[in-house]
Amino acid sequence: MTDDALFDADGVASLIHSESVLDGVFDCLGRIWRPASATRERELGDSEYRTRQLEHLLADQGVDLYDTLEAAAGDHPIGSLDHGCGVVMDGLSLREGFALERDLRADHDWTVSLDWAGVERLPSETKFVCRAWFDARSPSAVSRDDFRYVGDTDVPQLPGTDPAFVWTRHPDRRLEASTKGNYSVERFADIYADTKGLLERVVTESVHEEFLVSSDHGYVNFVGRNPFRLSDDDETALADAVGGRYTDVEAGYAYDRLREANVIRRTGGRYVVTGHYRPTTRGASKRVAHGGLSIPEALTPVLRIDTR
Structure with a gap:
């Protein structure tokens, strides 16, 4: 499948009939976000739009996407780590x-690989995941x-136990701060640079040589166009009844x-908002959420x- 065919009906149909829809989604996301240009000034909005478009097309094609995402939650590798250092970077997507x-x-003589895992708990919120992993709110x-x-x-000084957890x-702290004002490309670049530098310091200062780096949840970023549209009545209902991304039943x-x-x-x-629906009648400046x-x-x- 070519990049141009990622988001047409035939391209999406190939994901539907693949052995693992989410593996196919991961591959498509890699084509969007691996290039260094994906987060540059003129590309970030398009990268976010293509991510939303992929999800919207899957739902339109009759894929039980949200059933699949819900079924993938739990059994995260952080929860079963038995050696090395597990690094949870809050909000890393x-x-x-x-x-x-x-x-x-490119920057280190390390062996580095990337895969995906479903969140440990839903809603995709820190307090639920932290409770599951470490029995704390x-x-x-x-x-x-x-x-x-x-x-x-x-x-700080990191634990020398095996396994250890950090x-x-x-980046969630910076992402939350960005939602209070205008979320800019420069802010995204700054957040990523700080996150990368922090991870490099954790790796170099730890006594371990093997690291599993993941997160408690990702986030939606509403910059750019959005194919997930609400009727006026549904928008009002979402703003009044939910407000954010989840609420009590x-x-x-x-x-x-x-x-x-x-x-x-x-x-x-709880009730969770699916996809990238967003009420604009309240909190319109809040572009980043989870x-x-x-x-x-x-x-x-x-x-x-692996740093060996």
């Missing part, structure tokens, strides 16, 4: 994963000898309406690094 694979290979509350929380870009607040006409329109679905005991059920949120990067 496959966008950064493809870039890290490319740049770390937040990574800053974890108290274990084999665990270190890195809240900023300075790296949870960095970046409640009864009411708005929830019934949104479920019937496949805008929300019940999972993990907690829903979409490809960028629910598929996490699994980066394996």
Whole structure:
């Protein structure tokens, strides 16, 4: 399948009939995000649009995409790590994963590979995933000898246990800050540079030689065009009933309406927004979000690094 055919009906049909739809999705995302140009000033919006377009076409072609994403949640490799160092970079998405694979290979004499895994829990939110992995509501509350929380870009002394776990607040901390104002290409470049530098320091300062780098969730970025459109009534219902990317289950006409329109679905005991639906009547400046059920949120990067 050529790049030009990634998003036509025939290209999507080949994914539908492949052995693993999500493996096919991962390959398509690689064609979008591996090139260094994908996050440049004139390309970022198009890269985000092509990501959304891929997801929209899959849903239009009758793929049970959200059933598949929901079924892929759980059994994340971080939860079963038995040697080396597991690095959870909060909010790291496959966008950064493809870039890290490319740049770390170029900049270091390391063996680097990239794969994907479904999020550990839905909704795709830190508190649910941290509870599943480390029995704590937040990574800053974890108290274990084999665990270190890195809240900023300075790296403290890391655990020498085997396995060891490191949870960095970046890049999600910077992404959250960016949602309070205008999310720019320059900000994306800065966030990625800080994330890459932080990971390099963790790897070089750790006593380990093998690293599994992943995240608790990815994120949606609403920059650029969006094929996921809402009617005026559905937009009002989404803004009033949900507001963000997930909410507690409640009864009411708005929830019934949104479920019937496949805008929300019940999972993990809550309602989550599917795809890239976004109410624009409230919080219009908030372009980056997580907690829903979409490809960028629910598929996490699994980066394996061997420094030997």
